[in-house]
Amino acid sequence: MAEPPDDDRSGHRARLRRRFLTAGAEALADYELLELMLFQARPRGDVKPLAKRLIARFGSFAAAVGAPVDALAGIDGMGEASIVALKTAQAAATRLLGEPLRDRPLLSSWSQLLDYCRVAMAGLAVEEVRVLYLDRKNRLVADERQGRGTVDHTPLYPREVVKRALELGASALIVVHNHPSGDPTPSQADIAMTRQLAEAAAALGLVLHDHLIVARGGHTSFRAAGLL
Template identity: 50%
Template sequence: MSNGSRHSESFDTPPTASVTRSGAASAAPASDAGTTHAGIVLASPPPAAELSDSAVLAPLTAAASTSHPAPPLRWHELLDGTEDALSDQRLLALLLQVFLPPGGASALTGRLLDRFGSLAGVIAAEPCQLRDFPAVPEAAIGFLKAMRAVAVRMARAEVVERRVLDNWDRVIAYLRTTMAHRRVEQLRVLFLDRANAMIADEVLHEGTIDHTPVYPREIVKRALTLDASALIMVHNHPSNQYRPSPSDVAMTETVRQALELVGIVLHDHLIIARRGHSSFRRLGLL
């Protein structure tokens, strides 16, 4: 799904990672190569298997045993108020000062927010980006990544095994949490059963900053394997432009026609960006 104009070429695709109703990660079999749209894309390695809940929580609990136990943590500012009681800068300082010498968090949080734009941007930043700040220790980077994993799982819990079309706002919240801050385009498919409940949530491909490959045959094959009756395609635009490009529209129609031949409905195609999202269905493109 590229906004550029390049010659097309196809490559074999790697296995994909998925989250099924059980919440466990599984591997989908590799499929035959398909047609890329508007670009040459080398197949990326498969995502790592998803960590268990206990593994995600380990960095959070380990924070209590850090070498910088700061007495003036002021947790009461959060405990005695609401989730919005603290500014992004104050909340980030509250989280990071556990890992830093006294007084080290205040200046650092301002620089992090300037670089990444918001608290969500800091938590979604890649470890290599956070390492550009020497004052941020590895333990703090692991802590922030664990925070992100927890946020994604909380959002996912609101949509798994529920009727997706009846919980649309929660679906959008989950997809924005998962995809809006990614640095490269990612193609995700939500596979639905006959009651429109989500039976699998799979990342089929990751691409570049302005393109990800789409293989209609692979999407159809996976939907049949899962006995899905319908699906929702999702991809993100790191450029923050969430309106569909002409290649997005053409590719979506190709997938819709392929699914229709086997009796599977394409409910929607969503584009996710930090500034918002767009729906092909609501735009009249499906």
């Protein structure tokens, strides 16, 4: 099979890079930002058709970068190097958003916390539960994945959560999980589990500050919704 034409010969890659550096990301369409990332994985060949296929499949730059690995692998032209290029960008965004949270009280950094949780979890294909363990000043002690389940259920064991809190010397908790359906509305199982965890935490002098559900369609705070 003939090698795809090197689109650098036409200057396309150089022009796109120059426009990004001089005018910023705002001057580029979503598929052009994906092109820039794919350049790193595919030094030769025209990646514009692949970038446009990604947008057509997932709808936006953010959704494409946050898409599950198996979904990306199903796109024609997406090999391992291209998948790694996109997932590296997601990992970088998660770390950039998460780093400032480590040195300040989370309850006074709520919008940053929500941004971090959405980037880290909203695009996952299955449910995942994370627990943020906090000290007496509500600073982050640990951010740990507590469980991973199916597309609509993740088991969470209150006894294990509070046991881990005691091991870490934590004083408070924030639970976060995602809804792959895109709808952040709590289920009855979510509500029941949260009440069980709040009771187990209170019995040992721990505070459950909130339970957040993040999804592509938004988020729900149990505290704000009166469910906690």
